[in-house]
Amino acid sequence: MGTIKTFKAWEVDQASLFPPSVRDFVPADHPAFVVRELVRNELDLSAIHDRYTELRGFPPYHPTMMTALLLYALCRGVYSSRRIEASCEERVDFMAVTGKATPDHSTICKFRNDHREALSGLFVQVLSLCRDAGIVKLGHVALDGTKVQANASRHSAMSYKRMKEAEPELAAKVEEWMKQAQAIDEAEDAEHGPGNRGDTIPSHVQAKIRKLAKIRAAKARLEQQAAEKAARVAQEREEREQETGRPIPGRAPKALAGVPEDKAQSNFTDPDSRIMKTAKGFEQCYNAGAAVDAARQVIVATTLSNKQNDHDDLAVLVDQVISNTGETPRQVSADAGYCSEGNLEALEKRGIEGFVATGRQKHGTASPTKSATPKGPRTQAMAKKLKEQGFDSSYRLRKQTVEPVFGQIKECRGFRRFLHRGIEKVRAEWTLLCTAHNLLKLVGARG
Secondary structure: OOOOOOOOOOOOOOOOOOOOHHHHOOOOHHHHHOOOOOOHHHHOOOOHHOOOOOOOOOOOOHHHHHHHHHHHHHHHHOHHHHHHHHHHHHHHHHHHHHHOOOOOOOHHHHHHHHHHHHHHHHHHHHHHHHHOOOOOOEEEEEEEEEEEEEOHHHHHEEEEHHHHHHHHHHHHHHHHHHHHHHHHHHHHHHHHOOOOOOOOOOOHHHHHHHHHHHHHHHHHHHHHHHHHHHHHHHHHHHHHHHHHOOOOOOOOHHHHHHHOOOOOOEOOOOOOOOEEOOOOEEEEEEEEEEEEEEEEEEEEEEEEEEEOOHHHHHHHHHHHHHHHHHHOOOEEOOOHHHHHHHHHHHHOOOOOOEEEOOOOOOOOOOOOOOOEEEEEHHHHHHHHHHHHHHHHOOOOOHHHHHHHHHHHHHHHHHOOOOOOHHHHHHHHHHHHHHHHHHHHHHHHHHH
């Protein structure tokens, strides 16, 4: 007769003698406790608290708890309000943050929308705590941008040329259907007597009417953008002519006509987003930028635009670093998307040593290379500097500093698509994501 193996008891219905605490299930040094206590004790949430002025009504969830919940959820790669609600009910680490409170997704979504600006302001506070912890040095700061999908499909976009063709076609079709519906109503009234209101529009006609309205609104947006661009270009040309004292030679740019190009597109779902080239092809995206400190990969400034190129963001990011930290970085590196005479001059004026690629860097080479001769004296000097320094150049820090940050946000924490629509809402969402990234760096430093 063989021996019988014994196992540990598995009593799933066994009641506890004392009510269980989340501390029984979550280790004391778990990030949930660290984030919760940091939000409770070290962040100034007065901008959020001050909005609660109504004394009547059912007591809301504590705003400090809601802030800690949102930040912790972002740290754990939980983004949608419904997934956060489910996590509050199912995950003990979320219970450690909320004290077992279970706000529903509507409450979470409303809190995030109502306090969008104040939550964005937490970025500077968390960055200040990172500096106090000694993980921000500002010896070298690397800049870069990454394309993040918008909450809209590229198939919901239409070109201006197609809009010009589709609008009259669709308008004629809707008018024809409306006349047919009216004729049918009149015939039925003559046969059966007046009983039909005559204003009921079939569902397929309603769908076409809505599409026609969207096309007309998108067409008007593109025309307004073209008119604004024409005014801006005209002003720039006038200022340049006044500086030089002579007319600008050559053919006038097409933008002065104030008419959209046929290939210009507008998205019906999120008009602020743009179709951009990504590693996986063309997608409806926003361009999210960051300036990252080389010491511990802490984000020290953020930008978000709907432009494919990063060119206009260099000075914005550098000035934001100075504003956020009260200190000027010693070195700044950036890829070729930021290279221009104006950007290199901007770094010189701020007393920053720049390492900006003048072309793409081939794998295994020491410095960025480009077949064509760089234009402008500053660009030529930069190309010479990077080539002479080779592998000893601080430019090597760029890729290993900023690109892993985007990998941590997009790959490790699974953020691939913005939840919100409209550039202002998306900009606030990106800032909050960067705040959570820095919060994790701070948790690691204190651990």
